[in-house]
Amino acid sequence: MEPERRKKLACLEQRIGYSFKDESLLNMALTHTSYVKGDGRASAHNERLEFLGDAVLELCISEYLYNRFADYNEGDMTRLRAQTVCEGALFEVAKRLELGRLLLLGKGEDHSGGREKPSILSDAVEAVIGALYIDGGMETAKGFIMNFIGTAMQTAVSEGPHKDYKTMLQEYVQKRHLGQISYVLTGSTGPDHSKVFDMDVTIAGVTAGSGEGKTKQEAGQQAAKAALTGLGIISAPEGIKD
Numbered sequence: 001m002e003p004e005r006r007k008k009l010a011c012l013e014q015r016i017g018y019s020f021k022d023e024s025l026l027n028m029a030l031t032h033t034s035y036v037k038g039d040g041r042a043s044a045h046n047e048r049l050e051f052l053g054d055a056v057l058e059l060c061i062s063e064y065l066y067n068r069f070a071d072y073n074e075g076d077m078t079r080l081r082a083q084t085v086c087e088g089a090l091f092e093v094a095k096r097l098e099l100g101r102l103l104l105l106g107k108g109e110d111h112s113g114g115r116e117k118p119s120i121l122s123d124a125v126e127a128v129i130g131a132l133y134i135d136g137g138m139e140t141a142k143g144f145i146m147n148f149i150g151t152a153m154q155t156a157v158s159e160g161p162h163k164d165y166k167t168m169l170q171e172y173v174q175k176r177h178l179g180q181i182s183y184v185l186t187g188s189t190g191p192d193h194s195k196v197f198d199m200d201v202t203i204a205g206v207t208a209g210s211g212e213g214k215t216k217q218e219a220g221q222q223a224a225k226a227a228l229t230g231l232g233i234i235s236a237p238e239g240i241k242d
Contacts, residue, residue, distance in 0.1 A: 001027060008102055015097055016128075016144060020135050025049070029127035030099065032120060034106030046127035053130030056138070057085055060145045061153065075234055079168055080153075082233075086171040089152035090122035096148065099124050119177065165224035169201070172233060179204025183220045186210070199223045 001023070009026055013019050020026050033045045061084050065077045072080070083089070094100065100115035103124060114120050133141040166183075173181055180203070187198045199219035201209045209230055211222025228234045 025131040025135050029131040030102050031104040034109035035104040049127035049130035050123045053126035056133045056141050060142045082168050082171050084153045087122045087175050090125040091118040093125050093148045094121035165221050169224040201227050
């Protein structure tokens with residue numbers, strides 16, 4: 001690793017408050033796939049670390065919510081967790097740590113504004129968490145999460161666990177880059193004063209859930225709920241927030 005690169009990573013370590021035993025892990029966490037596949041100047045990118053960091057992040061947030069809110073049910077905690085680990089919250093952490101200027105990107109991705117893309121930056125935060133977990137263990141990773149993502153968690157808690165299912169599904173799909181979400185009205189039954197609407201939700205063109213309701217909004221909420229259930233995100237019956 002070049003001395004200038006080491007110097008930049010050392011500055012990031014100061015901001016994080018942790019010194020890596022294996023500095024190559026931090027470097028890998030900040031190496032985008034385009035840098036490897038496009039330019040071939042590195043042998044490893046951050047996708048595997050991102051996968052691990054995502055799991056560590058969700059576990060830490062889940063543990064905090066479980067211990068902190070004994071009166072919250074599974075659905076409440078799931079929605080709060082989704083608000084905390086969403087792309088927007090991680091993007092804010094990346095900006096605070098100035099990860100954009102430290103990313104190793106392919107020339108094409110760099111020229112297209114990759115250093116400012118929320119998806120790339122939020123993925124880099126998860127990769128850093130993965131690197132911290134491998135290098136320093138769970139307590140190190142948890143310390144970072146509570147220090148840098150705690151603000152998003154407190155905001156979510158103050159707003160309450162009441163995000164609707166459509167918002168929850170949107171954040172889940174965006175975070176995992178699963179494709180575009182569309183809601184399709186498939187039919188309605190009953191007289192004009194008492195109609196029941198049928199709605200499907202599709203992800204990347206594939207039907208993920210169906211629902212019905214007395215309004216189109218409620219039908220969409222029910223379809224999103226069915227999709228979340230099918231994805232294994234929620235399981236217990238819950239009420240709808242219009």
